[in-house]
């Protein structure tokens with residue numbers, strides 16, 4: 001545990017989900033692969049669709065609707081509809097296909113293994129202070145079996161612009177009825193979590209479980225209050 005700024009005892013904590021509370025890397029790879037297979041299998045005309053085709057359509061959806069980047073679920077759905085239409089299928093059929101493929105996506109997306117340490121730490125913290133989850137992604141806290149530790153789960157898209165924008169941090173502070181600087185946000189991303197939290201007035205904890213170097217990290221913008229390599233270091237702050 002390393003301290004870079006003086007820290008107040010947190011009255012609440014907010015948590016990023018992916019790669020903060022569990023390792024999400026393999027989950028994403030598997031999810032993308034299974035989702036693509038489901039797309040190819042949905043209609044013969046989609047059998048030769050490639051991941052590059054998907055990326056190209058995804059980009060054109062973004063160019064058409066720039067605000068969609070704040071809602072990765074809506075973005076994926078719109079990309080699938082557009083992609084299915086691009087092989088000559090009508091809109092109605094494209095919407096049905098996209099809905100089915102999204103069902104496959106959601107099944108795999110929240111299949112992450114939650115380490116025992118995460119359960120232990122969240123249970124211990126939640127017994128003392130309120131916890132809020134703040135995610136840019138579309139993992140489902142209920143399906144992951146961790147929703148009960150949080151008094152609120154906020155998602156980019158339905159609840160506001162994606163981190164590092166301040167929307168979700170502001171909603172969290174309002175929900176907690178706490179001054180932002182009494183809340184500690186914990187996350188693995190130096191921009192969305194550390195910079196985003198600090199600009200919103202929160203205290204920030206960077207979880208660095210892959211031995212990165214803060215000073216040489218290309219995405220480092222602002223110094224967090226502290227850096228930890230294991231989630232269970234947080235229990236010593238209370």
Ligand SMILES: [Mg+2]
Pocket residue numbers: 016017018019020187188189
């Ligand atoms: Mg993360």
